[in-house]
Amino acid sequence: xxxxxxxxxxxxxxxxxxxxxxxxxxxxxxxxxxxxxxxxxxxxxxxxxxxxxxxxxxxxxxxxxxxxxxxxxxxxxxxxxxxxxxxxxxxxxxxxxxxxxxxxxxxxxxxxxxxxxxxxxxxxxxxxxxxxxxxxxxxxxxxxxxxxxxxxxxxxxxxxxxxxxxxxxxxxxxxxxxxxxxxxxxxxxxxxxxxxxxxxxxxxxxxxxxxxxxxxxxxxxxxxxxxxxxxxxxxxx
Numbered sequence: 001x002x003x004x005x006x007x008x009x010x011x012x013x014x015x016x017x018x019x020x021x022x023x024x025x026x027x028x029x030x031x032x033x034x035x036x037x038x039x040x041x042x043x044x045x046x047x048x049x050x051x052x053x054x055x056x057x058x059x060x061x062x063x064x065x066x067x068x069x070x071x072x073x074x075x076x077x078x079x080x081x082x083x084x085x086x087x088x089x090x091x092x093x094x095x096x097x098x099x100x101x102x103x104x105x106x107x108x109x110x111x112x113x114x115x116x117x118x119x120x121x122x123x124x125x126x127x128x129x130x131x132x133x134x135x136x137x138x139x140x141x142x143x144x145x146x147x148x149x150x151x152x153x154x155x156x157x158x159x160x161x162x163x164x165x166x167x168x169x170x171x172x173x174x175x176x177x178x179x180x181x182x183x184x185x186x187x188x189x190x191x192x193x194x195x196x197x198x199x200x201x202x203x204x205x206x207x208x209x210x211x212x213x214x215x216x217x218x219x220x221x222x223x224x225x226x227x228x229x230x231x232x233x234x235x236x237x
Contacts (some may be wrong), residue, residue, distance in 0.1 A: 002073035003173045006104035009118060010210065011180050013105065014203040016114040020190075022045065028113065032121075034187035038180045038227075040120055042067050043129020045230040049167065050130075052230075057131040059092060059152055060161040066126065069170045080218055085163055091153035102142040114173035116143050125152060171231035173213075181207075 012035065019027040046065040047057055055061045072077065078100035086093045106116040119141040127136040140149045181203070188196035208216045225234040 002071070002077055003177065003218075004074055004077045005068070005070060005100050005173075006078060007177050007211070008122075008180055009101045009110075009115075010108065010207065011177070011184070012118050012204060013108050013110045013114060014206045015184055015188075015199065016111070018168045018199040018202050020111075022199060023192070028117070028125075030188060030191055031114070032117070033191065034184040035117075036119070036125055036184040037187050039090055039125035040182060041227045042176070043126040043131075044228060045129075045171075045234075046221060047130045049169065049232045058136075059134055060158050062127060062130045062134065063163055064165055065130075065167050065170075067170050068173065068176060069166045071173070087161060087163075089157055089159060090155065091151065092147075092157060094150040095146040096142070097146070097203065099142060099148060099218035102148075112143055116141055119143065119148060124222060127152070128210055129172045133149065169231075172219045175222050175225070175231055178219045178225065179227045181219065182225075183227055194233075228237075 005143070015034070016027065016031050019030050021176075023030060042060075043066075046062065046067055050057055050061045067188065079098070081096065081100065082098040083094060084097040085095075101119065102115070105118075105136075120138045124136050124138060127134050134152065134155065136150070136152045138150050139146065140150065142148050181200070185200035186195070188199055190196070192199070193234045225231075227234060
């Protein structure tokens with residue numbers, strides 16, 4: 001099948017499920033440690049590409065260089081979503097009313113705490129990786145409100161920035177899914193040793209069962225990538 005933006009949330013749900021089952025008292029802290037590493041790596045790689053091209057690490061270039069780009073096939077699965085954005089000279093405000101991520105969390109009957117954590121932090125950690133001096137907050141999610149609301153600023157903003165514009169050298173989406181799985185696996189193995197390996201193996205089997213073995217094989221193309229370095233340089237031996 002075509003890859004889907006929902007796969008990020010699926011992996012988050014499964015990792016939290018098995019952490020909660022094996023280490024109930026440490027589950028959220030362990031999840032946060034692993035997830036932060038993954039999400040911030042995406043911002044770090046975007047920053048490297050911006051600096052490479054001689055562009056400043058401001059919010060407009062965060063939007064341009066951020067990595068997740070939905071293909072037409074992904075959009076056919078995930079839908080277009082529904083949102084609106086306001087940009088002034090100093091602030092960015094986004095209201096999201098329909099979201100594929102919220103849909104998959106509800107379809108999986110995920111615990112509210114893992115959906116809230118994912119939605120409050122995924123973009124915030126991305127921005128922190130890109131430039132920790134950019135203020136970015138999610139102030140509500142579809143778990144607790146009629147819309148998911150994001151704020152950035154106060155900081156100089158270009159009111160005419162094109163929010164949908166992405167640089168052409170963004171990595172393919174299977175690379176993003178691989179980044180999430182293999183980075184979280186590495187962190188949890190460092191924390192828990194063999195039980196961390198067992199948790200990741202269970203997540204892998206659930207992914208293969210829910211999606212397809214061919215999707216997993218596509219992800220495994222990137223298992224040895226250096227996720228601290230932008231694509232495709234990260235694939236160099």
